[in-house]
Amino acid sequence: VETTLEHLDGDRVRLTVAVAEDEFDVAVEAAFRKIAREVRLPGFRPGKAPRKILEARLGKTTGRQEALHDALPNYYSRALVEHDVDAIDSPEIEITGGQETGSLTFDAVVPVRPRATVAGHGSLRIEIPAPEATDEDVQEQLDALRRQHATLESVERPADDGDQVTIDIDGRLDDEPVEGLTTSGYLYEVGAGAVVPEIDENLRGASAGDVLEFEAAHPEEDGTLAFRITVSEVQARVLPEPDDDFAAQASEFDTFAELEADIRERITVLRRSQAGMMARDRAAQAVADLVDMDIPPALVEVEVDNRINDMAMRMRSQGFDLPTYLEATGGDLESIRDELREGAEVSARVDLGLRAVAEAEGLEADGEPLEKYLTLLAAQVGGEVEDLRTALTESGRMLEIRADLCKQAALDWVFERAEIVDEEGNPVNRSLLESPEPEIMVPGDGGPIPIADDEVGETGSSAAKPVDEEEE
CATH class of the missing domain: 1.10.3120.10 (Trigger factor, C-terminal domain)
Incomplete structure (x- = not known):
């Protein structure tokens, strides 16, 4: 196989490939063996019909066309490797000789990876x-740990974000109770953003004993939800003091300074x-x-x-x-x-x-x-x-x-x-x-690398396949 490379405009190259007649005939012979397995001729078992019989019945060009389809991708891939062509897309193939007799020649025009230029890369x-860790990072983690060990305390004031409210909730769609939205004695954190935002909007500013009625669009399907919520208690989170007692309770350390350092x-x-x-x-x-x-x-x-x-x-x-x-x-x-x-x-x-x-x-x-x-x-x-x-x-x-x-x-x-x-x-x-x-x-498609006498595969990229190649 002889190949030449020509650089074209627009980040393309033309590979010209010439395959000697005797080498291409090896591919033609393999093509006829493949055809023999697929066709049924009287007097011959599958795969046993001689090439001359197949040529007489089907025509000599049948084997050559099959060989072109099967062998051309390999010839093209070999040309890519020989010239280190970095193809980024499938080629345009034009067969210029050998479709009926003689040696095979074809051109493959393929887009290649463009070459960029950069300026200032040495002084970025x-x-x-x-x-x-910054002080803010440490404080954020300490505050989170304190929230985990917070206690709840009833308060005589309207609820705000972060407060825990005990509620009876009745959510209905078309006057029918909705599963998961109808319960009593439920402990809910104001501002949690659960279900629909209207729940938090109505709970903000609500006090124990308030009854809230409102509507909201169903979050998952068409229709309007009707809510009735009764607030029975408002509780505020009480964070533990950041001291040694807290450190001993919340961690393996005896002092708050040790916890903070950790x-x-x-x-x-x-x-x-x-x-x-x-x-x-x-x-x-x-x-x-x-x-x-x-x-x-x-x-x-x-x-x-x-x-x-x-x-x-x-x-x-x-x-x-x-x-x-x-x-x-x-x-x-x-x-x-x-x-x-x-x-x-x-x-x-x-x-x-x-x-x-x-x-x-x-x-x-x-x-x-x-x-x-x-x-x-x-x-x-x-x-x-x-x-x-x-x-x-x-x-x-x-x-x-x-x-x-x-x-x-x-x-x-x-x-x-x-x-x-x-x-x-x-x-x-x-x-x-x-x-x-x-x-x-493992480069390419991550598949196994042939390290014996395995047949040479493709380049691991779809760019190595001619546009008319079909998947087997």
Whole structure:
């Protein structure tokens, strides 16, 4: 198979592929064996009719057309791999020779990932929450703990948000009691926002002994609910004093100072564990904001496909699949795609931005980064590094791996040079920002990597399939 590459305008390339007659005849022979299994000819068992008989009965072009359908995707994929073409959509195929006799030639015009440019990527300012507990954080947690241990005390005043009221409630639809809305002696927190907002609106300012009658639209179906609520008691929450007695009651500590210090430490540990990842995410977003170009819809759809595949993999790991989920929830795949599209466009912009940084700074994935990745991946999937390298290269997945490693290097480069501040504009101590270890994932569709004499598969992307290829 001989291939050439021509760059076209509009982020497209033309692959010209020529397959020698003897090699294409191997595909034609396989096509006739396939046809022999599918047709029924008098005097021959299924699959046993000779090629010459089939050619005489069905015509020589029948086998060639079947071979084109079956073998052309593989020839196209091999051309993609040979020239490291980063296709983002299905190609337009034009067969230019060999449909009836001789060697096969065809052209494939395919959109490729555009190349963005970025400016100012070496002097970004990144803002993250302070990676340590503030006094407000600690006070919020202490107040929440005090609310958990609060007591109720009857009060002789109108109810307000946060008060507990004991009520008899009678909710009716078309003069019929509604299950769950008719009960006596029910303890309700004013402002809880349960059922309908009109309940809270009427309870605010109500006192013990008040009878409230009002209507509200049914929240789940057509119709109007009629409510009658009798308030029998109003109780206020009484928070415990923030002292040593409270600390001993609510925690394992003997003093309030110890409890406060523990809460501060726990919040700080959590904040620091999140800070590194958040800072890197915001660095990536800052790079994306530098990409001043429209994102090709095809590239967005590739990102949507990736997210759908990730979702399906997570579901399979939990024991169910995407079709089952859609059936159970009454959803459809297109609606999910629509929901994912906005985030996918952001991811596509991040992708182009980091690739642009890598190109601008001469960052490469070959050498130690690639060898380390392959070694870890080989240990994960079970296999030899060289066998893995060969399989990944022949399947086209090595291009994706190199791109991911380059983007990781680009993000590291940007992150190391960025100014990182908290929300008050104060510099953040970088020693508190732990860099997460990148997860070693099987590239492409997450499927098994052929590491033996397995047949070379597709590139792991729908972009590798001709537009007229049908799913088997």
